[in-house]
Amino acid sequence: MSGYRLFRASYRGRDGKPKRSAKWYVEFRDHLQTVRRLAGFTSKAATDELGRNLVKLVEYHRGSGGQVDPSLSRWLAGMSAGVRAKLVEIGLLDGARVAAAKPLSEHLSDFTAALTAKDNTPTHVGIVTARARRVFDGCGFRYFPDIAATRVQSFLSDLRAGTDGKPGISAQTFNFHLGAVKQFCRWMVKNRRATSNPVDHLEPLNVKVDRRRDRRALTVEELRNLLAVTAGGPDRGSLPGPERALLYRLAVETGLRANELRSLTGSSFDLNPTSPTVTVAAGNSKRRREDTLPLRPELAAELRDHLSNKTPDAPALRVPTDRKRAAKMFRGDADAAGIEFRDASGRVVDFHALRHTFITNLARGRVHPKVAQALARHSTITLTMDRYSHTVIEEQADALKVLPDLSAAGGNAVRKTGTEGRTGGDPGRVVLASYLVSKHAKQRTRRDSDGLSDEAEGDEGESSQPLKEQGESRESEASGGVWESNPLGALLTPPTGFEDQGRHQPCTHPRGRHPLAAPDVTP
Numbered sequence: 001m002s003g004y005r006l007f008r009a010s011y012r013g014r015d016g017k018p019k020r021s022a023k024w025y026v027e028f029r030d031h032l033q034t035v036r037r038l039a040g041f042t043s044k045a046a047t048d049e050l051g052r053n054l055v056k057l058v059e060y061h062r063g064s065g066g067q068v069d070p071s072l073s074r075w076l077a078g079m080s081a082g083v084r085a086k087l088v089e090i091g092l093l094d095g096a097r098v099a100a101a102k103p104l105s106e107h108l109s110d111f112t113a114a115l116t117a118k119d120n121t122p123t124h125v126g127i128v129t130a131r132a133r134r135v136f137d138g139c140g141f142r143y144f145p146d147i148a149a150t151r152v153q154s155f156l157s158d159l160r161a162g163t164d165g166k167p168g169i170s171a172q173t174f175n176f177h178l179g180a181v182k183q184f185c186r187w188m189v190k191n192r193r194a195t196s197n198p199v200d201h202l203e204p205l206n207v208k209v210d211r212r213r214d215r216r217a218l219t220v221e222e223l224r225n226l227l228a229v230t231a232g233g234p235d236r237g238s239l240p241g242p243e244r245a246l247l248y249r250l251a252v253e254t255g256l257r258a259n260e261l262r263s264l265t266g267s268s269f270d271l272n273p274t275s276p277t278v279t280v281a282a283g284n285s286k287r288r289r290e291d292t293l294p295l296r297p298e299l300a301a302e303l304r305d306h307l308s309n310k311t312p313d314a315p316a317l318r319v320p321t322d323r324k325r326a327a328k329m330f331r332g333d334a335d336a337a338g339i340e341f342r343d344a345s346g347r348v349v350d351f352h353a354l355r356h357t358f359i360t361n362l363a364r365g366r367v368h369p370k371v372a373q374a375l376a377r378h379s380t381i382t383l384t385m386d387r388y389s390h391t392v393i394e395e396q397a398d399a400l401k402v403l404p405d406l407s408a409a410g411g412n413a414v415r416k417t418g419t420e421g422r423t424g425g426d427p428g429r430v431v432l433a434s435y436l437v438s439k440h441a442k443q444r445t446r447r448d449s450d451g452l453s454d455e456a457e458g459d460e461g462e463s464s465q466p467l468k469e470q471g472e473s474r475e476s477e478a479s480g481g482v483w484e485s486n487p488l489g490a491l492l493t494p495p496t497g498f499e500d501q502g503r504h505q506p507c508t509h510p511r512g513r514h515p516l517a518a519p520d521v522t523p
Contacts, residue, residue: 004028004051006044026051030090031062038086050083061092068093081106104136104143107193111184114191119288131180144188147198152181171205178204216347217360222339223252229337237320237329244333246306247317248354250278254293255358255376258326258351260284262319267312269295269303276300291377326351359384 005028009021024040024047038054040047053075060069068076076084076093084102087093108129115125138159139151156177162168169177181199188194218226231245239247251261256278263284270277276295285291295303307316320326330351331341342348362372373384 004055006040006047006051023047026054028054028058030092031058032091034090036090038083057087057092066094102143102193104141104146107144107188108133108136108184111187114187128180128183131177132184135177135181144194147181147185149199149202152178152199153202171207175204175207178202214347215353215356216343216349217357218252218339218349218353222337223357226333226337226339230333233333233336236332237325239318239320239329243306243317244329246302247319248330248333249299250303250317251351251354252358252361253296253299254278255355256280256293257355258319258323261317262315262321264316265313266307266310266316268316269300269307271295271300271304271307273297273300276303285377293375 004026006024006026008024011019011021013019022042024042024044025037026040026047027035027037028051030036038050040050053072056069057072060067060072081102084093111132112125112129115128116122135152135155136147138155139146139148141147141151156169156174159177160168160171160174178199182197182202185194185197185199189197227245227249230248231241233241233244235241236244247261250256251258256264260280263281264278268279268281270279276297276299277292278295279290279292282288282290303316310316320329327350334341334349339349341350359372359376362375367375369381369384373381376384378384
């Protein structure tokens with residue numbers, strides 16, 4: 001058989017009479033000379049076009065060693081899913097070609113189903129797919145090959161700029177949208193629907209330079225006042241004051257998130273007097289794992305009274321399901337307690353700030369970081385360490401007290417001269433400070449123990465960089481986090497510049513003269 005043949009199938013109906021199918025069929029030979037039959041359309045002309053394109057597809061596949069005729073791309077894009085699947089089955093198309101011809105909307109539907117199958121919450125699935133769809137629609141992408149990294153970057157940058165007087169999206173929102181697109185593209189590659197990820201090289205923005213909603217921890221006085229005012233306050237969000245106060249206390253003493261608190265029932269608590277606990281089911285935990293957390297005995301006693309009249313499957317605390325309503329409820333109680341929503345530095349206090357306060361209080365109580373990570377239920381220690389940055393600077397200030405007091409008068413003090421009036425203070429401090437900076441700069445340009453200078457080792461510019469700037473540079477290189485640039489071990493290590501990491505030559509100063517003593521100042 002050459003070319004193709006059109007026909008309508010014959011069959012015998014229920015009445016026993018011969019009949020013909022409504023659809024036309026096309027019969028052709030594939031690249032292996034095997035006779036194939038495909039269902040066409042009720043229109044003979046449309047089925048005839050299908051036959052011509054199938055012959056063209058086979059001939060180009062045979063002549064090019066498996067390639068697809070570029071002129072058939074639009075035809076493949078509009079092809080029904082059943083015909084495409086059949087062509088993949090017989091070897092005329094591969095999976096990547098089918099994915100290229102399939103609209104992005106269909107891929108996104110499959111992506112949504114895959115996320116749901118992995119036991120993600122409906123809210124999470126909806127947010128991720130909505131962000132990816134927003135980018136694709138904004139860029140005008142219809143098929144996967146249309147996705148271009150430059151257009152994605154440009155579209156998100158335009159969203160950052162804002163329009164019509166409206167503020168643009170934050171760096172964090174930029175990263176969320178980019179992350180959704182990259183997650184979708186990784187899924188396409190993993191499922192063999194695409195051969196490469198076109199946006200894999202795009203980098204997220206630094207969110208620390210554009211924080212729109214930084215939270216702060218509440219003080220102990222603010223917490224006590226919040227609980228007291230709330231307990232005696234009016235109903236908010238259909239909850240009486242005492243129940244709201246218990247909700248806030250449970251949040252700030254366990255670190256549970258709003259959705260996790262909303263999922264708790266009476267059976268979630270084990271309120272025995274010796275070791276009371278609360279358990280969050282895996283389906284309601286952010287980590288998708290069952291989490292059991294300890295409770296303070298005082299809080300357990302209050303919960304025991306509160307749950308005494310509830311059934312085991314009844315909600316333990318009636319947390320509003322509407323996020324805006326829940327936020328309004330907490331905002332009203334915070335205002336009544338005199339707690340400002342946004343402080344002078346721009347940090348806010350909302351319901352999630354109770355979890356933030358919980359983790360910060362663990363740091364203030366000097367809880368071991370790994371224990372704090374377990375209580376906070378963070379996937380990595382880095383997330384927990386970020387919360388420690390609020391209190392580590394105070395510990396560093398206390399650590400500096402172990403350093404010698406160089407301002408005390410003694411054998412190493414500089415002789416007083418007529419420079420006091422010109423310096424406006426103790427000349428010993430001023431001269432010593434400048435001397436230390438200059439001495440450090442000179443030592444950095446000298447030969448190290450290996451006989452090479454800093455410049456020869458490739459450390460250009462480091463020797464002339466002031467100590468203050470070096471500290472700022474190291475903090476910047478550590479992404480601005482105090483903990484990252486000053487780990488726990490650094491509190492017991494002399495700061496760089498005083499011991500120079502052990503690289504300088506042994507001291508050769510004359511006997512009886514301290515190496516840090518400033519040179520004599522001639523009147």
